[in-house]
Amino acid sequence: SQQGEEDPQALSIQEGENATMNCSYKTSINNLQWYRQNSGRGLVHLILIRSNEREKHSGRLRVTLDTSKKSSSLLITASRAADTASYFCATAYGGYQKVTFGTGTKLQVIP
Amino acid sequence: EAGVAQSPRYKIIEKRQSVAFWCNPISGHATLYWYQQILGQGPKLLIQFQNNGVVDDSQLPKDRFSAERLKGVDSTLKIQPAKLEDSAVYLCASSLGGNSNQPQHFGDGTRLSIL
Numbered sequence: 001s002q003q004g005e006e007d008p009q010a011l012s013i014q015e016g017e018n019a020t021m022n023c024s025y026k027t028s029i030n031n032l033q034w035y036r037q038n039s040g041r042g043l044v045h046l047i048l049i050r051s052n053e054r055e056k057h058s059g060r061l062r063v064t065l066d067t068s069k070k071s072s073s074l075l076i077t078a079s080r081a082a083d084t085a086s087y088f089c090a091t092a093y094g095g096y097q098k099v100t101f102g103t104g105t106k107l108q109v110i111p
Numbered sequence: 112e113a114g115v116a117q118s119p120r121y122k123i124i125e126k127r128q129s130v131a132f133w134c135n136p137i138s139g140h141a142t143l144y145w146y147q148q149i150l151g152q153g154p155k156l157l158i159q160f161q162n163n164g165v166v167d168d169s170q171l172p173k174d175r176f177s178a179e180r181l182k183g184v185d186s187t188l189k190i191q192p193a194k195l196e197d198s199a200v201y202l203c204a205s206s207l208g209g210n211s212n213q214p215q216h217f218g219d220g221t222r223l224s225i226l
Contacts, residue, residue, distance in 0.1 A: 004153075030212065031212050033214060033215075035217075040219075040222075041220075042115070042202055042204075042217030042218050042219045042220055043154070043202070043204075043215075043217045044217070045215065048212060048214055050212055088154075090215075096159065096161060096166040096167065097142070097206075097208075097213070098156070098159070098167055099144070099156065099215065100156070101146075101153035101154045101155070102153050103152060103153050104152070104153050
């Protein structure tokens, strides 16, 4: 079974607005990663946050991690049509970095 | 740097036939992963290699799926015989390995359709 669950399953916003996606997981983790997947393509790594970090930024992306609530959020600011994609959280745990992906959020940014 | 290469991009076979997928990871990456992604779902790990050794194959249906990583570089995933439920995208990924805080780099996958 998949450990992470994203919320919402689908999100539609206007260009320029902010998009927030949430991820919940069940067990202790080493790190949490966010990936983007465009239709028909492989996943692209966006950002990795370690279990001892609470917030991380990369360009228009902001990720938070709350290990007490076992949850993370991904904020995309000033969205663009090119941000239209599915977004997945992935949790890494164990000595060999076993990675489990969530169910994904499908984001549509309307120009 | 060159990315993860996968072939073929598409494959259509009939049930009970055999199929094989090939993956060439990024040079120097010790860890290689095979995932199955069913439409509308997240990737599910099938097998993880560290160099040429298997570290996790707990979700690999071993009665029909097999995988090998030759000399710790290229890898092949085989399905024999295929079932209708195997229709999915098969993704290969690699990472530097060792340190647990390394991102994975994905190929574009092989889309398998079973008739």
